[in-house]
Amino acid sequence: MSKLIKIFDTTLRDGEQSPGCSMNLKEKLQLARQLERLNVDIIEAGFAAASPGDLLAIKEVAGVIENTTVASLARTHKDDIDKAWEAVKDAVSPRIHTFIATSPIHMEYKLKMSPEAVMDRAEEMVKYAKKYLSNIEFSAEDATRSDVDFLAKIFTRVINAGATTINIPDTVGYTTPEEYYDFISKIRSKCPALDKVDISVHCHNDLGLGVANSLAAIRAGATQIECTINGIGERAGNASLEEIAMVLNTRKDIYPYTVNIDTKQIMRSSELLSSITGVKVQPNKAIVGANAFAHESGIHQHGVLNNKETYEIMTPESIGLHENKLVLGKHSGKHAFNDKLVAMGYNLDKEELAAAFTRFKEVADKKKEVHERDIDAIVSRQNIAVPKEFELERFVINSGNTITSTAIVNIRTNNRTVEKVATGDGPIDAAFKAIEKIVGRKLKLEDWSMDAVTEGKDALGDATVKLRDNGHVYIGRGLSTDIVEASVKAYVNAVNKMKFEEKQEQEIS
Numbered sequence: 001m002s003k004l005i006k007i008f009d010t011t012l013r014d015g016e017q018s019p020g021c022s023m024n025l026k027e028k029l030q031l032a033r034q035l036e037r038l039n040v041d042i043i044e045a046g047f048a049a050a051s052p053g054d055l056l057a058i059k060e061v062a063g064v065i066e067n068t069t070v071a072s073l074a075r076t077h078k079d080d081i082d083k084a085w086e087a088v089k090d091a092v093s094p095r096i097h098t099f100i101a102t103s104p105i106h107m108e109y110k111l112k113m114s115p116e117a118v119m120d121r122a123e124e125m126v127k128y129a130k131k132y133l134s135n136i137e138f139s140a141e142d143a144t145r146s147d148v149d150f151l152a153k154i155f156t157r158v159i160n161a162g163a164t165t166i167n168i169p170d171t172v173g174y175t176t177p178e179e180y181y182d183f184i185s186k187i188r189s190k191c192p193a194l195d196k197v198d199i200s201v202h203c204h205n206d207l208g209l210g211v212a213n214s215l216a217a218i219r220a221g222a223t224q225i226e227c228t229i230n231g232i233g234e235r236a237g238n239a240s241l242e243e244i245a246m247v248l249n250t251r252k253d254i255y256p257y258t259v260n261i262d263t264k265q266i267m268r269s270s271e272l273l274s275s276i277t278g279v280k281v282q283p284n285k286a287i288v289g290a291n292a293f294a295h296e297s298g299i300h301q302h303g304v305l306n307n308k309e310t311y312e313i314m315t316p317e318s319i320g321l322h323e324n325k326l327v328l329g330k331h332s333g334k335h336a337f338n339d340k341l342v343a344m345g346y347n348l349d350k351e352e353l354a355a356a357f358t359r360f361k362e363v364a365d366k367k368k369e370v371h372e373r374d375i376d377a378i379v380s381r382q383n384i385a386v387p388k389e390f391e392l393e394r395f396v397i398n399s400g401n402t403i404t405s406t407a408i409v410n411i412r413t414n415n416r417t418v419e420k421v422a423t424g425d426g427p428i429d430a431a432f433k434a435i436e437k438i439v440g441r442k443l444k445l446e447d448w449s450m451d452a453v454t455e456g457k458d459a460l461g462d463a464t465v466k467l468r469d470n471g472h473v474y475i476g477r478g479l480s481t482d483i484v485e486a487s488v489k490a491y492v493n494a495v496n497k498m499k500f501e502e503k504q505e506q507e508i509s
Ligand SMILES: CC(=O)SCCNC(=O)CCNC(=O)[C@H](O)C(C)(C)COP(=O)(O)OP(=O)(O)OC[C@H]1O[C@@H](n2cnc3c(N)ncnc32)[C@H](O)[C@@H]1OP(=O)(O)O
Pocket: 014, 017, 047, 049, 050, 051, 074, 075, 076, 077, 099, 100, 101, 110, 111, 112, 141, 171, 234
């Protein structure tokens, strides 16, 4: 078998560091399960010392993931390492990932430590982590702006102390493919101990070179690539997992390596992440953008009609962009629905299945045809559902181009129905104002958007609402064939998330 290139997914850690991409515990669990289906080798589930909530989320992920290593990030501090261990110790395969910066600018101005002290600390903390477990990754933050001889020394010491993976990150997205190839080759020649461990790379996209640099690193001997779904991450993001996986899958002639990723799960992973964060993928994004497999111009269409390979270097099916197969209808029962879910890679418990089936029937009643992407939307929203402190019962809206829109909304909360009336600038605004009155709190609507999940006049509308309160942003999603209903559901979902997260924070603190 050819050499394995391990895929280390850091969507839940570095990805979550991007503005607007924070996720609650349920959302992290949902995404972690999808990453396991995608078959990544390592899930970096968070940074345990960052907050009690982060520690709890990693712990929960570690408790449910069976086939993938689960890692927590930790500074080179005893307390961080204790917390990281507490978070991952129940994992089937735990890893602690500890890091310290090695570039002159970071050591002098940020850490205020001498290079000798950094080296001593790194060695000491790897030894400290070793008392807990054997699988330890060490990262030299800002490696690409660090001195090669210094890196060779620190890597030799941490490997002798027990590190099993050495990461050489391009933290600020500064390097280029040729330079990175030479840099890694030089470090390898000065540090023979690297041949005994996995060499990892972690590339940021500040110059748009994250993927290209990761590929150059593979040719220089890297055996682990750190990346994120949709390329999210600090600043301009990280190298995108789907791009790396598809390059390695499509260009085996240049990269004759084994990669464990199930590429058919790529589209679903990308859509799930967008659905959780409310951050959409740009249409021309490679692999997962809406236009990635679209052919608009006549000459291209002519070519594709004669032979798809004239303009398609990979098939849409290879990333799980299925042909919108008609799957089930309103006469289908729970068994057929569950069989289909299993075939699509879902594994729901009894309660989740019952709730998803109810939603499926509601959708099937309104839509003639239920496609796999509709089911993806139903299931992913379902799992992310939080306790319904507020539940929409019904609404009536009076709207038109010559009258002020008026909404009457009835919501069930605390075992009673509350009804409020409000006027607004259009039907959706009126409905949102009525809900705000019921919640009894002034909420800032930061964003609202609507997408069609599938095509056609009976497409499911997928509404996203972003509410800001007390410095936090809460993202709600709503699905319906009716865009006002989808929006109202999304608003209520955002309010429920706000209440859920507030309660969680109170419980943890
Ligand atoms: C390149 C990366 O992505 S690194 C990961 C970045 N991610 C994050 O920072 C998200 C989570 N971070 C947090 O929640 C907080 O920053 C915490 C909880 C980790 C620390 O919070 P605070 O104690 O308030 O410290 P603050 O963030 O202001 O400063 C960082 C401190 O850690 C030190 N530090 C930074 N990196 C390291 C390291 N790898 N090893 C040891 N110490 C470090 C800094 O020198 C500074 O120390 P000081 O408090 O003695 O001056």
